[in-house]
Amino acid sequence: MVKQKPLRRMGQTNPPFMSGVPELLLLQLLAQREMYGYELVKSVKLVTGEAISLGEGVIYPVLHGLERNGSLKAKRKVVGGRTRVYYSLTAKGKRRLERLEQDWNRIQTGVNAALGAASHA
């Protein structure tokens, strides 16, 4: 019996520090009023002034993830023969939004500090 070299543990990693912006945007939009997926796709482009454009392939998986972890609740409605899935924030989602917003402000401040440092060199 050869002593097995213990496989590197590789516990779960923290999410990349810059990630979660799509999530932040969706939570923020849904904090104002309930919306459905396809609507959110257009809305993100709109409110960010075309600066950010997230495809359906990004939006839908994020929505499903947020629903699964209890940040969103979904409600199906049929409008004009088409099914829409409306999402709205839960209490947990509201907390998550606040936390992501803080994270965003923190890293934003950090990056800008680094960029600004050039001016007063």
Add this chain to the structure above:
Amino acid sequence: MVKQKPLRRMGQTNPPFMSGVPELLLLQLLAQREMYGYELVKSVKLVTGEAISLGEGVIYPVLHGLERNGSLKAKRKVVGGRTRVYYSLTAKGKRRLERLEQDWNRIQTGVNAALGAASHA
């Protein structure tokens, strides 16, 4: 001979829209003066006011990538018996910095517009 279903092409993807912030920070720091890897690790923490902390496992691969694509040039120096690899910006690196800075400002503006929209709802 079965007609092979053509494998999904999966051309190269655009980099995730929020990525490249570590790269931006490193280029920005190196635009001011040449530095070596270990120094950059400390420096990033410092200039971002502890908001962002990139480990060596992040810094070194990024530096190598930037050198490989011609954005940085490296120069080895021995100081006090230890080898340091000093990096400095090339012309290409300068252009890359400017582009990443623009990208950053664009998405920053976009996100903040979305966040701000809540106030004047």
Add this chain to the structure above:
DNA sequence: TCTATTACCTTGTAGCTCTAGGTATATGGC
């Protein structure tokens, strides 16, 4: 009839970041 639009969805990949290690030298305390 054919195309565009709305509205949902998933699969598989690319690429980035992180963790967790590794090597080697110098320094200061005991």
Add this chain to the structure above:
DNA sequence: GCCATATACCTAGAGCTACAAGGTAATAGA
């Protein structure tokens, strides 16, 4: 001399996000 700490470099492999590229189905308009 010995050991822990700091300096300084590095990599492999996993985790995860965001992406492109598809697919289904219904409606609306040309």
